[in-house]
Amino acid sequence: MNQKLFSKDFTLVIIGQIISLFGNATIRFALPLYLLNHTGSSALYGMVTACAFIPAILLSPIGGIIADRINKRNIMVILDFLTAAVIIVFSVLMGKVDLVFLITVTMMVLFSIAGVYQPSVQASVPALVSAEYFMTANSIINTISSFASLLGPVLGGIVYSAYGLGPVLYVCIICFILSAVMELFIKIPFVKWESGIGIWHIIKQDFSESIKFIREERPVIRKELVVICGINLFLSSMIVVALPYMVTEVLGFDAVLAKRLCGIAEGALAAGGLAGGVFAGIFAKKLDIKSSGNLIIICAVCVFPMGIVLLFALPGIVNYIVIAVCCFIIMVFSTIFTIQMMSFVQAETPQNLVGKVISVIFTVSMCAQPAGNAMYGVLFEVCKNYEFIVILFAGAVSLVISVCAKNIFRKFS
Secondary structure: OOOOOOOHHHHHHHHHHHHHHHHHHHHHHHHHHHHHHHHOOHHHHHHHHHHHHHHHHHHHHHHHHHHHHOOHHHHHHHHHHHHHHHHHHHHHHEOOEOHHHHHHHHHHHHHHHHHHHHHHHHHHHHHHOOHHHHHHHHHHHHHHHHHHHHHHHHHHHHHHHHHOHHHHHHHHHHHHHHHHHHHOOOOOOOOOOOOOOOHHHHHHHHHHHHHHHHHHHOHHHHHHHHHHHHHHHHHHHHHHHHHHHHHHHHOOOOHHHHHHHHHHHHHHHHHHHHHHHHHHHHOHHHOOHHHOHHHHHHHHHOHHHHHHHHHOOOOHHHHHHHHHHHHHHHHHHHHHHHHHHHHHHHHHOOHHHHHHHHHHHHHHHHOHHHHHHHHHHHHHHHOOOOHHHHHHHHHHHHHHHHHHHHHHHOOOO
């Protein structure tokens, strides 16, 4: 066990993460946007992003188990090389295979890889740093992820708008290969876990145990889970679909500028998440679970200006600024809310069940995301030229959910 934080191996993990996550954020931004630019269909965009989430949801409980059974360094190296190979195959097949099918399959594979990759990175922390540095090490990894999510779409949008999709793909391929090569030099202590129990049996057992705990011993967590599912279904999904669709198809920008502005808007979302994480750390002692409902009320209220500005004949750039600023604010407060909810679960759950319960919450709550993406994709298509109706609908339903949540959280101890 290393007694210092920035050991050679942990430093290599950090550098590898910076490169890999930047490539990941860039390719996840570019492929759906390319589809939207070529089809102009919000319904197709929503369906494809919905499909992409499905394997991530299914694999999220498996990632941690795989990380315990296989050398984490090998997982990271293999998956980074595999991601580069997937993008190379996409580049070769582009123009030869139906675009919607190709992007859908590619996105599903990329999200599947991420569902196994990230738990391996998180699980490597205890093997590389001493216990006193766990919080700091996790904070560094989470900050890197936020910065990558911010820079990937912004820089990817600039390159995509100026040179097209090809150079973006080449940059991402180089990122993943560089990351994989760097990870080859990491030494992570590994003791093979011998067990006669199969992975699927372990998953079923852990899931059943966690559901029983949530249902019978901590019903407050069940209520929290219902609220999170509702917010993912009606608010988060709307932003995921609306932001690129509005910027590229509705606000009247020329194609080059729209791509660039879309990248900046996606970066604003990531910046909001980063700011929310910082604020949550600064004001941790002042945040009370009983008043956490106010956080998502603020998020719901911020949706209304996004729809209201569309009712007036304002310049596209004014609408864009209002939408981007509202999305930033929503991400700030939703991130604080998420951190508060996770902290509450950690405090309410026995140590031996924390990981399993959080895994169940993540899996169940994420199920709402693809359903919401598909729903809003269709709604924006049906309400073409009347997009404000969809946005105001999302705001109204989210406000109802958040007011109900406030009444629920007020009773938490």
